[in-house]
Amino acid sequence: MPSTKRIERTAEPTVTCCASVTADALDEAEATELAALLKVLADPARLRLLSLISTAPNGEACACDLGEVVGRSQPTISHHLAMLVEAGLVTREQRGRWAWYRPVPAQLAAVRDALAP
Amino acid sequence: MPSTKRIERTAEPTVTCCASVTADALDEAEATELAALLKVLADPARLRLLSLISTAPNGEACACDLGEVVGRSQPTISHHLAMLVEAGLVTREQRGRWAWYRPVPAQLAAVRDALAP
DNA sequence: ATGACACATCGACGGTCATCGATGGAACCC
DNA sequence: GGGTTCCATCGATGACCGTCGATGTGTCAT
Numbered sequence: 001m002p003s004t005k006r007i008e009r010t011a012e013p014t015v016t017c018c019a020s021v022t023a024d025a026l027d028e029a030e031a032t033e034l035a036a037l038l039k040v041l042a043d044p045a046r047l048r049l050l051s052l053i054s055t056a057p058n059g060e061a062c063a064c065d066l067g068e069v070v071g072r073s074q075p076t077i078s079h080h081l082a083m084l085v086e087a088g089l090v091t092r093e094q095r096g097r098w099a100w101y102r103p104v105p106a107q108l109a110a111v112r113d114a115l116a117p
Numbered sequence: 118m119p120s121t122k123r124i125e126r127t128a129e130p131t132v133t134c135c136a137s138v139t140a141d142a143l144d145e146a147e148a149t150e151l152a153a154l155l156k157v158l159a160d161p162a163r164l165r166l167l168s169l170i171s172t173a174p175n176g177e178a179c180a181c182d183l184g185e186v187v188g189r190s191q192p193t194i195s196h197h198l199a200m201l202v203e204a205g206l207v208t209r210e211q212r213g214r215w216a217w218y219r220p221v222p223a224q225l226a227a228v229r230d231a232l233a234p
Numbered sequence: 235a236t237g238a239c240a241c242a243t244c245g246a247c248g249g250t251c252a253t254c255g256a257t258g259g260a261a262c263c264c
Numbered sequence: 265g266g267g268t269t270c271c272a273t274c275g276a277t278g279a280c281c282g283t284c285g286a287t288g289t290g291t292c293a294t
Contacts (some may be wrong), residue, residue, distance in 0.1 A: 041232075042159045079253085244287075
């Protein structure tokens with residue numbers, strides 16, 4: 001196995017996404033792309049995590065604080081946070097022992113715009 | 118008071134739904150409600166159907182025209198359309214042999230607003 | 235009445251997903 | 265070094281979902 005480093009760098013900020021649903025008829029590729037992003041959002045645990053990160057006092061939230069609030073086990077929280085990072089909705093930064101997460105408002109806005117006329 | 122009457126055409130009177138993700142931290146109930154709506158949208162076939170209905174020339178689309186475009190079997194199309202209706206994103210009207218579907222822009226806007234600051 | 239058509243429902247199958255316990259690695263403190 | 269904390273990864277499991285063929289129901293035309 002190649003050297004899969006433990007500290008992965010976060011996904012690059014590709015924020016351009018997704019044709020509009022109401023502007024013109026989506027083809028299968030456009031629909032699949034937008035559906036993949038919406039599917040990440042379509043989970044209560046991930047919505048709560050994104051909400052907590054987005055409303056965090058200093059614009060960032062520590063994973064250590066998120067677990068106890070959302071009410072899932074630690075592996076589950078880690079799993080959901082990884083999905084949010086991969087979808088470009090949040091970024092992750094490891095500082096010492098703690099992992100800090102920041103929202104990416106532009107990506108959420110991209111989803112919102114895809115649902116606009 | 119201005120006389121701007123609210124003319125509701127759909128069966129559901131109030132389309133107000135779902136607290137905002139970025140405004141304040143969502144609790145489990147709010148997150149579950151919003152996630153349920155997003156889950157309906159998070160499928161390529163349903164996104165294409167909603168897109169086709171929303172961009173239909175006369176503001177409505179016949180199910181007979183939708184099937185061949187989306188490329189799924191007739192039962193599958195019927196299944197997805199029923200989910201869109203139940204979610205309040207489109208309305209269904211049977212006229213003779215054909216079923217006609219109309220978009221409910223307010224419901225889509227409600228989802229959009231739930232993703233807004 | 236008979237057939238053709240449009241659509242919904244049913245039942246089943248294969249794939250995906252959310253969740254958890256167990257494990258492992260990294261950083262910090264003594 | 266030894267112990268502790270934080271977090272990611274792995275493996276398993278139970279539930280859910282998209283899809284299709286078969287079938288049922290209602291409508292229209294002949």
